[in-house]
Amino acid sequence: MSNKEQYIKKFCQSVPVFHQPFWLDAVAGKNWDVALITKDERLLASMPFVFKKTLAGREIIMPHLTQFLGPYYQLTASTYRSRLNEEMDLISDLLSQIPSNSIFFQRWHFSFQNWLPFYWERYRQTVRYTYILENILDHDILWSQFNEKIRREIKKAANNYIIEESKDVDAFYWLLKKNLLTKGNRIAFSREVLQNLYNGCKSNNAGQLWIAKDSSGKIDAAIFIVWDRTAAYYLIGGKNPENKNTGTMSFLFWHAIKTMSERVSVFDFEGSMIKGVENYFRSFGAKQKPYFEIFKTSSIPASIKFALLKMLK
Structure with a gap:
């Protein structure tokens, strides 16, 4: 063998x-x-x-x-x-x-x-x-460690959007692609790869796609979170570039962190070497690794x- x-x-x-x-x-x-x-x-x-x-x-x-x-x-x-x-x-x-x-x-x-x-x-x-939250079990402590801007974004989005689980990989891929094109970049993987990965994660109880949508049902942002026995990981996400300052990404992260605390104690943002993205993850009080x-x-x-x-x- x-x-x-x-x-x-x-x-x-x-x-x-x-x-x-x-x-x-x-x-x-x-x-x-x-x-x-x-x-x-x-x-x-x-x-x-x-x-x-x-x-x-x-x-x-x-x-x-x-x-x-x-x-x-x-x-x-x-x-x-x-x-x-x-x-x-x-x-x-x-x-x-x-x-x-x-x-x-x-x-x-x-x-x-x-x-x-x-x-x-x-x-x-x-x-x-990368940036990680080492203990996501106490939500009050986590909230106190977020910077003020993150807390404001979450509160604002909570008043204007709802979060739902989604199976719509096509819509998610379109959102990712649109977000990257706005920045002058191309998406590096196919829709089929994303669909296969989503299917595998769902079949093995190892991943979830969440969307934030407004009262008319339009998707503003989405994130894909995966997990194993020790940690949850932010895999990829995207936001509608036409809508500015909605706070939906922060809202989605907060929802994912709270939900994942029922499974694991660690949340890994997966980090970034891009200055603006790194600063955003750091704003959640995450520890640099x-x-x-x-x-x-x-x-x-x-x-x-x-x-x-x-x-x-």
């Missing part, structure tokens, strides 16, 4: 939502695999990866709509020295299973900070940032291609 078959049948129950087979199927089709370490029918470590085949060889990439991949493991040793030894061994073993490639690029979850075995193999790293982008190229042409791809994102 291959690593992928074992992972699907036996070992994927506890992994993050972005590592789940249904997620990888939705965003990558058949073009994914997994490095796997097991012992006595127990999962010790895993590292799924998505790839595409080109004339220059295999490229290991980050798929659209996927916040992080990278390693997943839970250390069991009791002392720091033993845990570090265990971690080094697991990461090195996972790395040894990664197939040859012309480009490697992954984002890792912020809780995995040890990339030293990758450094030793000439991989490189860039730090990025650094995470790694790990990458490597095998040749000068691959390096040029990777640099161009990064510029286009």
Whole structure:
């Protein structure tokens, strides 16, 4: 039985939502695999990866709509020295299973900070940032930590809009596309990918699409939230660019945070390196968390291609 078959049948129950087979199927089709370490029918470590085949060889990439991949493991040793030894061994073993490639690029979850075995193999790293609410269970404390503008936006939107669950992926995709076109950008993924991901999340009780609409039924904003056993994640959202200062995005976030507190204690905004977006997430009182982008190229042409791809994102 291959690593992928074992992972699907036996070992994927506890992994993050972005590592789940249904997620990888939705965003990558058949073009994914997994490095796997097991012992006595127990999962010790895993590292799924998505790839595409080109004339220059295999490229290991980050798929659209996927916040992080990278390693997943839970250390069991009791002392720091033993845990570090265990971690080094697991990461090195996972790395040894990664197939040859012309480009490697992954984002890792912020809780995995040890990339030293990758450094030793000439991989490189860039730090990025996400913002998280570490305890969403006490709504009064959360509200007190929002800045005044966020609170005003929520109150304003609550008087003019209602929030509903939605199944209308077409309308959501149209809203995302319209929002990006207004900013001079193009949407990077197809409607089919978004539909497949929505279907997979609903089938696995791992996601919800919410819309904010006015009294006439017109959608002003929407967000897609996904979750696993430990956290909820803001995946993507959009607002009608024709309507200014409605407060509906803040209203939707507040609704999502309160709803997700019935499932998990952590809310991850997924961060942004865009100044205005970063400031907005920070306004909710969220805590900054650094995470790694790990990458490597095998040749000068691959390096040029990777640099161009990064510029286009």
